[in-house]
Every structure is written in C-alpha cells, then in structure tokens.
Amino acid sequence: EDKVVQSPLSLVVHEGDTVTLNCSYEVTNFRSLLWYKQEKKAPTFLFMLTSSGIEKKSGRLSSILDKKELFSILNITATQTGDSAIYLCAVDHNTNAGKSTFGDGTTLTVKP
Amino acid sequence: DVKVTQSSRYLVKRTGEKVFLECVQDMDHENMFWYRQDPGLGLRLIYFSYDVKMKEKGDIPEGYSVSREKKERFSLILESASTNQTSMYLCASSPSDGRGNNEQFFGPGTRLTVL
Numbered sequence: 114e115d116k117v118v119q120s121p122l123s124l125v126v127h128e129g130d131t132v133t134l135n136c137s138y139e140v141t142n143f144r145s146l147l148w149y150k151q152e153k154k155a156p157t158f159l160f161m162l163t164s165s166g167i168e169k170k171s172g173r174l175s176s177i178l179d180k181k182e183l184f185s186i187l188n189i190t191a192t193q194t195g196d197s198a199i200y201l202c203a204v205d206h207n208t209n210a211g212k213s214t215f216g217d218g219t220t221l222t223v224k225p
Numbered sequence: 226d227v228k229v230t231q232s233s234r235y236l237v238k239r240t241g242e243k244v245f246l247e248c249v250q251d252m253d254h255e256n257m258f259w260y261r262q263d264p265g266l267g268l269r270l271i272y273f274s275y276d277v278k279m280k281e282k283g284d285i286p287e288g289y290s291v292s293r294e295k296k297e298r299f300s301l302i303l304e305s306a307s308t309n310q311t312s313m314y315l316c317a318s319s320p321s322d323g324r325g326n327n328e329q330f331f332g333p334g335t336r337l338t339v340l
C-alpha cells in the first residue's frame with residue numbers, strides 16, 4: 114500500500130526561527146514529490162522535486178529530495194506569522210491520471 | 226490564472242438526502258480529482274478522472290459516485306448522505322503528462338455538514 118508520512122504533525126515556533134518539515138514515502142511508480150501550502154482554503158503549490166540532491170528554492174523556503182532514502186525535507190528560514198499553515202507533501206504516481214498520494218500534513222504555527 | 230471553482234462553500238444537508246457537489250476548471254486540464262479532508266487524516270482521494278466519461282476509484286469511494294460529462298466539469302454525488310460524510314471536500318485538476326509540472330490546482334473547498 115502506498116504511504117506518505119509527514120513529521121512532525123504539528124509545530125509551534127516563534128518568528129525568526131528556522132524549521133524543517135519531513136516527508137518520507139513508500140510508493141510504487143514514483144514520479145515526483147510535491148509540497149503544498151494550505152492556509153484557510155485551498156492548498157497551493159510550492160515545489161516539485163524529481164531528482165535527488167537538487168535543492169529547489171523560493172525565497173525563504175527550500176526543499177530537497179533523497180530518492181535513495183525515500184524522503185524529502187522542506188526548510189523555512191526566518192519564519193514569519195504568514196508562514197502559519199498546513200504543509201502537505203504528496204507523491205505523484207507514474208500513471209496517466211496524475212494521481213497523488215498525500216501525507217497527513219504538518220500544521221505550523223508561527224507566533225509573533 | 227488557473228481557476229478551479231466549486232459550487233458551494235458551505236452546505237448543510239439532512240441524512241438520506243442526495244447531494245451534488247460541482248467542480249469546474251477553466252484550464253482545459255485532462256485530470257480531475259475529488260478529495261475529502263478531515264482533521265488528522267490529510268487529503269484522501271475519493272474518485273478521479275483522466276478524461277471525459279472516464280472515472281477511477283480512489284482510496285475511499287464507498288458512498289460516493291462521480292460524473293464527468295464535459296471536460297471542464299467533475300461532479301461528486303452522495304446518493305444518500307450520512308453523518309460520517311460531514312467533511313471538507315476539495316476538488317482539484319491537473320494537466321496530463323508532458324504539459325508542465327504535475328501539480329494539482331485546487332478549488333476553495335466545500336464544507337459539507339450532514340445532520
């Protein structure tokens with residue numbers, strides 16, 4: 114059975130802290146791993162990772178994939194209250210339908 | 226801008242009622258998905274579709290059906306709503322292979338309460 118596990122499930126930090134969110138997976142037909150951010154409404158796309166060891170970066174957020182150890186991390190530096198959200202990790206399957214398996218998410222709360 | 230819209234933001238129905246949740250996307254995407262999201266359980270896939278009139282069961286299809294008569298529209302149907310179907314329902318779409326990133330674009334969600 115395909116499985117995506119995120120840790121921690123929740124995290125509370127103060128503004129300025131750096132956080133690392135983890136995602137491990139066991140899936141058949143891996144194609145890519147995606148990170149999403151969900152605030153009050155719909156998840157929005159952050160990164161897609163397909164190759165090991167290549168860091169993707171967007172401002173204070175960065176992510177990297179290890180296909181040998183089957184995990185990914187999402188780093189957020191100098192956190193701000195606007196980073197408070199649920200962060201979802203998903204693994205995209207190598208099928209025509211673009212099906213993804215999602216983890217349970219990490220709820221990040223950044224306090225002023 | 227990719228837009229995925231859902232027919233209702235909030236919906237309250239009674240046990241046994243038939244419920245229709247509509248989703249429309251305007252980006253000519255082949256793939257469409259219905260998820261439900263519950264606290265501590267993440268996003269769970271109910272059904273998905275990769276073409277008009279094509280549908281595939283996801284991880285939790287029991288109690289649900291879907292319809293895709295047009296490429297831009299994907300409907301989720303609860304034949305006889307039950308209280309355990311109270312949840313947030315999210316629709317998403319994505320392009321097929323070779324058309325860019327594989328990310329899914331989500332609608333704003335419908336919070337369904339079944340009394």
